[in-house]
Amino acid sequence: MSFLDNLSLGFSVALSLHNLAYCFLGTLLGTAIGVLPGLGPVATISMLLPITFGLDPTTALILLAGIYYGAQYGGSTTAILVNLPGETSSVVTAIDGYQMARQGRAREALMVAALGSFFAGTVGTLLIAAFAPGLSELALGFGAPEYFSLMVLGLIAAVVLAHGSLLKAIAMVVLGLVLGLVGTDVNSGALRFTFGLPDLFDGIDFVAVAMGLFGIAEVISNLERADAARGTVSLGKTGGFFLSRADFRAAWPAAVRGTGIGAILGILPGGGAILGSFASYMLEKRIARDPSRFGKGAIEGVAGPESANNAGAQTSFIPMLTLGLPSNAVMAMMIGALIIHNIQPGPQVMTSNPTLFWGLIASMWIGNALLVILNLPLIGVWVSMLKIPYRMLYPAILVLCAIGVYSVSNSTALIYVMTIFGIAGYVLMKLQCEPAPLLLGFVLGPMMEENLRRALTMSQGNAAVFFTQPVSLILLLVAAALLVVMAVPRAAKVRGEAFEEEAS
Amino acid sequence: MFQHLLRAGAVLGLAAALISPAAAQAWPDKTVRLVVPYPPGGNVDSAARIVAAKLQEQFGKPFVVENKPGAGGMIAGETVARAAPDGYTLFVAANGPLIFSPIIFGRTPYQWQKDFEPISSISFTPLVLQVNPAVAAKTAQDFLALAKTANPPLIMASPGAGTTNHLTSELLQQLSGAKWTTVHYKGNAPATTDVLAGRAQFNFDQISVALPYVKEGKTRALAVTSAQRLPQLPDVPTLQEVGFADFEASTFTGLFAPAKTPKPVVDTLSAALQKVLAEPEVKERFAAMGAEARGMAPDAFAAYVAKVDARWTPVIKQANITAN
Numbered sequence: 001m002s003f004l005d006n007l008s009l010g011f012s013v014a015l016s017l018h019n020l021a022y023c024f025l026g027t028l029l030g031t032a033i034g035v036l037p038g039l040g041p042v043a044t045i046s047m048l049l050p051i052t053f054g055l056d057p058t059t060a061l062i063l064l065a066g067i068y069y070g071a072q073y074g075g076s077t078t079a080i081l082v083n084l085p086g087e088t089s090s091v092v093t094a095i096d097g098y099q100m101a102r103q104g105r106a107r108e109a110l111m112v113a114a115l116g117s118f119f120a121g122t123v124g125t126l127l128i129a130a131f132a133p134g135l136s137e138l139a140l141g142f143g144a145p146e147y148f149s150l151m152v153l154g155l156i157a158a159v160v161l162a163h164g165s166l167l168k169a170i171a172m173v174v175l176g177l178v179l180g181l182v183g184t185d186v187n188s189g190a191l192r193f194t195f196g197l198p199d200l201f202d203g204i205d206f207v208a209v210a211m212g213l214f215g216i217a218e219v220i221s222n223l224e225r226a227d228a229a230r231g232t233v234s235l236g237k238t239g240g241f242f243l244s245r246a247d248f249r250a251a252w253p254a255a256v257r258g259t260g261i262g263a264i265l266g267i268l269p270g271g272g273a274i275l276g277s278f279a280s281y282m283l284e285k286r287i288a289r290d291p292s293r294f295g296k297g298a299i300e301g302v303a304g305p306e307s308a309n310n311a312g313a314q315t316s317f318i319p320m321l322t323l324g325l326p327s328n329a330v331m332a333m334m335i336g337a338l339i340i341h342n343i344q345p346g347p348q349v350m351t352s353n354p355t356l357f358w359g360l361i362a363s364m365w366i367g368n369a370l371l372v373i374l375n376l377p378l379i380g381v382w383v384s385m386l387k388i389p390y391r392m393l394y395p396a397i398l399v400l401c402a403i404g405v406y407s408v409s410n411s412t413a414l415i416y417v418m419t420i421f422g423i424a425g426y427v428l429m430k431l432q433c434e435p436a437p438l439l440l441g442f443v444l445g446p447m448m449e450e451n452l453r454r455a456l457t458m459s460q461g462n463a464a465v466f467f468t469q470p471v472s473l474i475l476l477l478v479a480a481a482l483l484v485v486m487a488v489p490r491a492a493k494v495r496g497e498a499f500e501e502e503a504s
Numbered sequence: 505m506f507q508h509l510l511r512a513g514a515v516l517g518l519a520a521a522l523i524s525p526a527a528a529q530a531w532p533d534k535t536v537r538l539v540v541p542y543p544p545g546g547n548v549d550s551a552a553r554i555v556a557a558k559l560q561e562q563f564g565k566p567f568v569v570e571n572k573p574g575a576g577g578m579i580a581g582e583t584v585a586r587a588a589p590d591g592y593t594l595f596v597a598a599n600g601p602l603i604f605s606p607i608i609f610g611r612t613p614y615q616w617q618k619d620f621e622p623i624s625s626i627s628f629t630p631l632v633l634q635v636n637p638a639v640a641a642k643t644a645q646d647f648l649a650l651a652k653t654a655n656p657p658l659i660m661a662s663p664g665a666g667t668t669n670h671l672t673s674e675l676l677q678q679l680s681g682a683k684w685t686t687v688h689y690k691g692n693a694p695a696t697t698d699v700l701a702g703r704a705q706f707n708f709d710q711i712s713v714a715l716p717y718v719k720e721g722k723t724r725a726l727a728v729t730s731a732q733r734l735p736q737l738p739d740v741p742t743l744q745e746v747g748f749a750d751f752e753a754s755t756f757t758g759l760f761a762p763a764k765t766p767k768p769v770v771d772t773l774s775a776a777l778q779k780v781l782a783e784p785e786v787k788e789r790f791a792a793m794g795a796e797a798r799g800m801a802p803d804a805f806a807a808y809v810a811k812v813d814a815r816w817t818p819v820i821k822q823a824n825i826t827a828n
Contacts (some may be wrong), residue, residue, distance in 0.1 A: 046544025046571065049553060140701040184827065186690050189608065189665025191827045198582075201575035201609070201827075323700065324716060325693045332693070333545035339712060340550065342792040346716030409543070410572050411579065450690065457687050458703060460656050 006358050007129055013359030014366055019062050022055070023363050026063040027370045030070015035078055035382075036400055041071035042329045049337060057341035058356045062363040064337060065317075068330045069364070072313045073117050073371050076306055077382055080109045082397055084215035088206060089309040091439050092277040094214055096294060096301030103297050106386065110379045111243055112299055113306040114372055116255040120307035121368030123259050124266070124314025128321070129361050133350070135267050135315075136322035142268050144455035145465045149475035150268075151448035154275050156479050157282040158440040159486070166486075168433045176441025179204060186446075187453045199413035208405045208414040209442060212421025213428070213435035215401055219394050220426040247299050254284050254300035255307040262308030266315035268327075276312035277305035278440055295434075314364060321349060321357060531769050532565040537593050538759075539570050539584050541577030541601040547710070547793055551626050551757045552596040554789055558780040559773075569596075576666065577601020578613055585614040589762040591769035595620065598757045599668055603813050607820050608666040609827045616813075620760040621770050622805040624777040627795040630730035630754040631672055632714040632737065634723040635706040636699055644727040644746040647706075651682035658684040661695035661704035666825055669708040671816055672729055672753040674823040679748050699723060708753075711736055712794030729753040736794075756812065757795075758805060774802050 013019060033044045045064055052060035072089065079090040080097035093113065100109040127135070142150075155177075159169045182193045183203025194200040243251065261283065262276035284304040285294045294301050319325045324346035326332035335345045343353055350357045385393075405414040425435055459465040466472050536559070540552045549571065556567040572580040581601050587593035602616050614620070633644065639658075641647035651658050662670040665688050677683060687704060689695040696713060698704040700722055708729065715736055717723040725740045731752045733742055743751040759777060761770055778799030780786055790797035800808060 042544060046549070049544070049550075053554075053557070140697065143698065143701065143703045184665075186664070187688055189688065189825065189827055191609070198575035198579055198611070198613075201578075202573070319697075323697070324713070325697055327693075329543060329545060336545045336550050339793050340554075340789060342788070344712065344716045346720070348716055348720060409574055410570055411574070454687055454689075457685060458659055 003130060006354070007362065009354060010129070010358030010360075010362030013058060013355050014062065014362035019059055019359065019363060020366065022059050022063040023066050023367050024370055026066020027070040027367050027374060030067040030072075031074040031371065031374060031378075033067070034071035034074020034076075036404060041068050042333070044071070045330060045333045049333065052337050053340060057338060057343055057353075058359045060337050060341065061334060061356065061360050062367075064330075064334050065360060065364060066367045068334075069121065069310065069313050069367060070371060072310060073114070073375070076113045076117075076309075077110065079214075080113065080302070081106060081382060081386060082215065082393075083218040084397070084401070085210050088210070088274045088439075088443060089277045089305075089312070091210055091214070091436055092281045092305040093302055093309070095281070095436055096296070096298050098218075099295065099297035100299065100302065101386070105297065105299075106383045107379055108243060108247055108299065109302050110382060111376070112247065112251045112255075112303045114375045114379070115243075116251065116258065116303045116307040117310040118368050118372045119255050120259040120262060120309075120311035121314055121371075122365060124263055124311045125361060125365040125368070127263055127315060128318055128364075129358075132318050132322050135318050139267050139319040139323065139325070141471070143469075144451045144458060145469045145472040146475065147268075148448060148451040148455055149466060149472040149479070150275070151444045151451065153475050153479040153482070154278060154444045155441065155448065156482050157278065158437045158444070164432055164434060168431075169437050172428075172433050172435070172437040173441035176438040176443075177445035179209070179438075180442045180445035181449075183446075186450045187457070199411065203446070204417060204442075205405070205408055205414050206439075206443065207408050208417040209421050210439055211401050211405060212418040212423075213425035213438065215397065216418060216422025217425025217429055217435070219397060220422065221429055222390060223394065251299050251303035254280075254304035257283060258304035258307035258309075259311045262311035263315045265308075266312030267318050274443055276308035280304040280308035310368075317360075317364075320345060321360075324349075531591050531766075531772065532563050534592065535566040535568055536563075536591070537568055537570050538596050539572055539580045539593065540596045541573060541580035541598070542571065543573045544571050547629060547755075547795065548596060548598050548757050550793060551790070551795070554786060555596075555626060555759075555777065555780060558783075558786065559776060562776050562780065576605030576609055578605050578609065578611065581605075582613040584760065584762055585619040587762050589621075589764040589766075591761060591765050591773070593762065594623070594773075595760040595762075596626070596757060597760050599755055599812060599816070600666065602760070602809070603816060604666050604671070604820060607817060608825055616760070616809065619763050621763055621765045622802050622809060623759040623761055623770055624774040624781075624799045624802065625756055625758040625805050625808065626777070626781065626799070627757050627790050627793075627797050628730075628754045629710055629756075629793075629795040630728055630734065631669060631708040632711050632718070632725050632734075632740070633706065633727040633729070633743075634699065634709055634714050634718060634725050636702045636704075637721060637724055638702050639705050639724070641726070642724070644741065644743070647726050648680050648682050648746075651680075651684050654684075656685075658706065659704040660684050660686050661698050661707040662686055662688045663692040663695045664688055664690065666820075666827075668753060668755045670825070671819055671823075672708045674825070675751075675753065675816075675819045676743070676748075678819065678822060679751070710794045712792070715794070756808070758800075758809070770802055774799070774805075 030041060033041060044067055052063060075087045075090040076093045078084040079094035080101050083094050083098040085091040085094045097109045155173060158173050182200055184191055184201055191201060258280035261280045265276045281301060281304060284300045285291050316327045319327055320331045326335050338345050401418065402415050405418050408414055428435060455465055466476060538552050538556050540549050542548050552569045556569050560567040572583055577600055581595060584593055584595035606612050641650045660673050673686060695707055696709060699707045711734060714725060718725045725737055727743050727746055728734050728737060728740050729743055731744060781797040781799040787797045
C-alpha cells in the first residue's frame, strides 16, 4: 500500500464518530490533568486502564494517546501561568514563559505554546507516517556509548541555560548531579545516600523536586512582597486575539528548529525526549542576536522548547509502535493496554493490525488539531484566572501541588521532599542561583553515569569505544566545540554582557 | 472508676472477639484495597486490575487497586503488613517484594511466613532464553558450550539487579559452570533493545515480550524456564529437558492478607479468586500477557511460596546480590 492509501485508511478509522469522540475525550482529560500541577498522565491512564478493557483496541489506544499529548500540552499552561512545571519538558517553558506572564504577556505565551505544539504535532505525525519503519533502526543504533556522549553534550549545554553567573550555573549542575546519585545504582543494585530511608531507595522523585524548586519557591518569594507589589501577573494590554506580527516573526523559526530537534531526539527510546526542550532552548539562546533577553521573557524561549517537546512526544511513539519498546511510563501502559487486547506490540503490528497502526497515527493529528481548537478559546479563561487575588490563589496552588505529588506514588514522603526543595529553592533564589541547570543535572547525571559504566562493562573497560563509535565521537566533538565557544573571549564577552546587565 | 473502665474495656474486647466471626460473614461491607508494589502498567499491576474488576463484580463492593511503588516493593509490603487484619487491605505480591527484596536490601520490615496470610496464587510467568540471531549457537547446549569458551564473555542484558530474570541467569551460571557478563538496565525495555541491536547477546525475557521478536526472526528462542513447554513456543525445550533437573524459574503473583486476618475471610477470598481465575475469559487475558492464571487454596499456596523461598534464597546468597 502506498503512503496515501495508508493515511486514508488511518483517517477513515480515526474520523469515525466513535473514535473521534474518544479522541476528544482523551485530549480534554489530558488537558485538564496537565493543567493540575503534578497530576501526570501516568496516574490518569492507570485509573482509566480498566475502562479501556471494554473498548475496541484502536479506540482504547486513541483515548490513551489523547490523554498523553493532552497532558503534555496542558503541563505548559501551569508552567507559564504560575511557574509550576509538572514534567521535565515544561521546566524549560517555565523559564521564559513565566517571565512573559509576569510582563503581562501570558496570552502571547500560551498562544505561541499552542500554535508551536500544533505545528510540531503535525510534523511529528507526518514523520511517523512516512518514515516510522526506517526510523526504528535509528532507535536501535543508539547504544550505551552514544547515550553517554549525548548526555555529556546535554550537561555542557545545561550551563548555557543559565543567564547569570557561569560559576553558579556550573555549581547548580553539579548539585543536581549529586542529588541524582541518591537511590539504587542501576549497574550494581547498590544503595547510595539513602540513609536507610526506604522512601529514598528509588531516588528522589523528579516531580517533587521540580515543583518544590519552581512552584513552591515562587509562592514563598511572592508572599514576602507586599500585596500590591506581588509579581503575580499583570494582565497587560493584550491587544488582538492573535499574536502580533513581531512576535510571530520571532517565534516561527524557533518553532521549526525546535520541531526538528525534538523529533529526532524523541525517537531515541533511552530518554532522548527529555533532552528535546533543553536542546532547543540552548540552540535558540546560542543563535539569538541578543542572548541576554533569554530568561527575561523571550518568545523564542517558549516557542522552541514547546515545539520540541510536542514533536518528541509524537516521535517517541516510533520505538513503541515499530519495536514494541516503551520509552516512558505512559508508553509502557499503552503496551499493557494492547497486550490486554491480545495485540503484541512489536515489529509486526504495522502489517498485522494496519487499522490500529494507521488509525492511531491519523488520530494523533486530529488530536493535535482538537487541542488547538480546545485551547485557543480557553486561553482567555486561564489568563483571567490570574485576576484572582494572590492570597486566594496561593493556597490553591499549594494544595494542588500536594495532591499532585501524593498521586505519584500514593505516599506522603514526596510531599516532604517537595517542601524541602521548596525551601531550598527559595534560598537558591535569594542567592541568584537558577534551578533549571540543577534539574538538568539531576535528570541527566544518573543517565550519564549509567551509560558510562554500561559502555565500559560491555567494552571490557576499554574507554576507546566513546571515540571509535562515529555517532558518539561526533557528539563528543560537538560538546568540545561548545566548551571552546563558551571559553573563547568573544563569546565570553556576550555572556559577560548578559551578566553585567543582570548585576547592574 | 478506673477499674470499672478497665473491666468495661475488657468486656468490650471480649465482645469484639466473639463478634469477629460474625463480622467475617458480613465481609466485605466496604471498599477493599489491593496494594500493588509497582507503578501502574506492569504485569503485576495488570494482573491486579483484572482480578479487582472481577472480585468487585462478585462481591458487589469496590475493589480498588492502589499502587505503592518503591524500595523493591517493600513500601507496599510494609503498608499491608501493618494494616488491620480485617480483610480490607490486601497485598498483590510477587517473588521480588515478598522474598527477594528483604534479603537483597538487608532489611526485614516483614517476614512473609510471619506477617502475611497467603490467600491464593494469581498467575505464573515463565521466561524465555533468547539470543540475538548473530549468536552462532542454535541450541541451548551449544549456547552453554559457547558461553564457557567465549572471549570476550557473552553479555546478558538484565532488567535490574535482583529481578527474577537476573536470578535465573545466576542460577544457570551456578548450575552449568558457564560464566558471562551481566549488564543491568533500568527495566526490561532498554535491556531488550540491546539484545535486538546485538550489543548484548542474550537475555531472559517474558514470553509476551519475546514472542513477536522470535516470530520475526529478530531473536532466537533457545529454552524456556517453565517445567513444561509453552503452547506459544512448542518447539522450544525447557531447561529441564536441556539437562537441569528440577529447573523452574517463573515469577508468581499472588494475593496476601496481613497475618491474623480471620480464616473465614481468607477462605472466602481464596475460593472467589480461584473461581475467577478459572474463567476462560480471564485465562485468555493472562495468556495474552504471557502468564498462566491459576489459583490455589491457601495451604497449597503457602507451600508453593515456601518452595520458591527455599530455591532462590541460596542463589541470592551465593551470587552475593546485595544492596549494601
